[in-house]
Amino acid sequence: MDLIMQQFPVVIHSLNIGFLQTLKLFVVTLLGAIPLGLLIAFGSMSHFKPLSYFFKLLVWIIRGTPLMIQLLIIFYFPGLVLHHNIWGGSEAGRFAAASLSFILNYACYFSEIYRGGIQGVPEGQREAGMVLGMTKMQIFTHITLLQMVKRIVPPMSNEIITLVKDTSLARIIALQEIIWAGQAFMKGSQGISGAIWPLFFTAFYYLIANGLLTIAFSHLEAKLEYIK
Amino acid sequence: MSFLEVEHIRKSFGKTEVLKDISFSLEKGEVLSIIGSSGSGKTTLLRCLVFLHMADEGVIRINDDVIFDAKDPSTTKESELREKRLNFGMVFQSFNLFPQYTALENVTLAVKLHAKEREDYEKYKANIDEVIDAEGKDLLCRMGLEDRMDNYPSQLSGGQQQRVAIARALAMKPRILFFDEPTSALDPELTFEVLRVLRQLADQHMTMAIVTHEIDFARNVSDKVIFMDQGVIAEYGTPEEVIDNPQNERTKAFLANVAR
């Protein structure tokens, strides 16, 4: 116990740095995947068949394979083909590769949620907009969008909470996120080695992050309650 | 020449021919009731008239202007049809109010969006929106909803929702207003408040075509009645002719079956 108390400040400092990287990956993934998912949703709903087949195939591949494999392919495959690592050897390069993998992966999952959300808005809503002379774009932004948002908040909050935990997969390409930071104290780092408790301790970070997210989402759900 | 002229409209879904050569006309200020059993094509007809469906054949004219001709591709483009829809208002059986907007916002949304297309919009923005809000409130008052303007649809009864939907359609100042069974989704005790509004509009000489199962209402309010049967107009005339003295056997059978 004394030992842990001694190690505590060093470990927490490291974990905080790692968690910052975790959060960065989380935020960048959301910023990219939320709009990209909408694009993929529209693409897969397109009446232009080749386009919709393309996006449906993409979604099928991404959802049918583990994210960890996607990370590895995106990080290593260009290097195998081009004989030089396009991501470079730095943490920034690994972060870029991880971001791309996560954005692509989550955009595909989000797109399916969006699709369900859009198709769940009754056809009569669109028709009411049309007979009022609204354009397709106006109908989407002023009528469909918010009703879709209301429908997708519960499934999206599930996905987003999963994302917080999934970021730990990025350590497979040595991204220095919080699990990576915790693991370092097992192998030996900053004079501490063979300590497994820092790894266990990372769980609190995830719990706090997801606790806050859960509260935020239930607020959002309550705010949209008036839409029936 | 009539105000609205509908000529030789045909519409099929796949192999099923739902409308078989429909022609009728409507004068300005007239009220037309469309009656007929379920599945006879009444909804499809209205939907073709407001271009929610594209008729396979036929011509639609307003004031002698051809606004739709199935043979003339320049009149059937979606971009063209959007503007032309503004000639018509449509009130749906299921109201289709926008749940995220208050009653007043439902009424003013499309008017405000449409006003943005005006050249002087940026200059007079505040004024224009103010006028639109005032007109919206006035319409809701005429519907007897002065104390419901800030309520969301989910907070309104069916009859109130349908009256908001009527106000929303009127707000676009359509030349002709279509109703598809406006009281069919309502509890019986709420139908009268919607019928009262319809009667009031008829008194103000709003040009309307109403699909309805309210035969007494059709008799009292309409100038003309159409009885539709299996995709054709089986009988057409004044309420006295069609409802009180039907000639067609199918009309007689239908009228005998509906609750009077």
Ligand SMILES: Nc1ncnc2c1ncn2[C@@H]1O[C@H](COP(=O)(O)OP(=O)(O)O)[C@@H](O)[C@H]1O
């Ligand atoms: N979108 C559609 N696709 C296929 N068939 C349809 C469609 N809309 C209506 N129909 C068919 O057209 C016929 C007439 O329907 P409708 O116009 O709704 O009749 P009504 O309003 O008089 O009850 C029905 O047999 C119906 O099944």
Ligand SMILES: [Mg+2]
């Ligand atoms: Mg119908």
